[in-house]
Amino acid sequence: MTGRRALRAVQAASGLGGLVALGAASQVWLRVAVPRDRPLPDAALALSGRTVAPLVTALAVAGLAGLVGLFATRGWGRVVLGGLLAIIGAALIAAAVPHAWAPGPAAVDDLLTRPLAGRDPTRAAVATTVPGWPLLAAGGGAVLVAAGLATVARGRRWPGMSSRFEVAGQRAGPPRAAPDGPPADAAVWDALDRGDDPTL
Numbered sequence: 098m099t100g101r102r103a104l105r106a107v108q109a110a111s112g113l114g115g116l117v118a119l120g121a122a123s124q125v126w127l128r129v130a131v132p133r134d135r136p137l138p139d140a141a142l143a144l145s146g147r148t149v150a151p152l153v154t155a156l157a158v159a160g161l162a163g164l165v166g167l168f169a170t171r172g173w174g175r176v177v178l179g180g181l182l183a184i185i186g187a188a189l190i191a192a193a194v195p196h197a198w199a200p201g202p203a204a205v206d207d208l209l210t211r212p213l214a215g216r217d218p219t220r221a222a223v224a225t226t227v228p229g230w231p232l233l234a235a236g237g238g239a240v241l242v243a244a245g246l247a248t249v250a251r252g253r254r255w256p257g258m259s260s261r262f263e264v265a266g267q268r269a270g271p272p273r274a275a276p277d278g279p280p281a282d283a284a285v286w287d288a289l290d291r292g293d294d295p296t297l
Contacts, residue, residue, distance in 0.1 A: 103247070104255040108167050110244040111182060115160035118189055118237030122146035122154045124230040126196055132220035146230055150196050153234050156189040160241045167248065171257030179248025186241030193234040199226045 126149045131140040147154050163182045170178050288295035 100251075100255045103251060104167070107244045107247050107252075108164055110240050110247075111160060111164045111167060114186065114237040114240030114244060115157050115164065116237070117240065118153060118157035118160065118193070118234045121193075121230045121234035121237065122150070122157060125227055126150070126230050127200070128225045128227070130223045130225075132222065146193075146196070146234060150192050150231070152192040153189060156185050156192060157234070157237065159185050160189070160237075163241075163245075171255070172253055175252040175255065175257075176249055179245045179250075179252050181245070182248060183242050183245030186238040186243075186245060189238030189241060190235045193231045193238065196231040197226060197228040197235075199224050 123145055125143045126146045127144040129142040129144065131142060133139055160182065163178060163185065166178045167175065285295045
């Protein structure tokens with residue numbers, strides 16, 4: 098696989114991992130039945146991943162920011178960015194996987210941020226998880242880890258942004274001599290073909 102194709106594949110994987118985790122975090126991860134005094138019916142609450150594990154959303158957005166960084170960096174900067182992507186992916190896995198199992202009563206009470214009218218303090222709230230969404234978010238984290246490790250291993254060899262966007266003083270090569278007079282038509286076209294400005 099060529100360097101440009103490998104870079105595009107890693108960029109696509111980074112974007113996919115971040116989007117999958119972000120999408121999974123917006124879904125319902127936990128359903129809570131909160132008992133209330135009779136004759137009130139029990140309250141049924143649906144908590145999204147953003148509420149249950151806000152760190153997952155933040156890490157998914159950071160993974161998407163890494164996609165932009167892969168476009169803009171090269172060399173050692175890209176290797177460092179790859180390491181950060183791998184760490185972000187691992188942290189995303191660690192933040193999402195524990196939520197695939199039902200939390201204890203104390204953890205459920207901590208998640209209920211607003212007081213509920215008529216809540217029965219003698220009975221505990223019952224939580225039921227929707228394990229697919231936390232595991233899907235962890236899968237997005239695994240894709241980010243793979244993209245980060247591939248960037249660390251091969252990122253220095255991938256092409257960067259075109260050098261035509263760099264400042265002229267940063268280009269390698271001997272300095273050009275100032276022209277003695279107006280350039281000939283052929284010289285103007287040759288300079289344009291090289292990407293140089295013939296008016297300088």
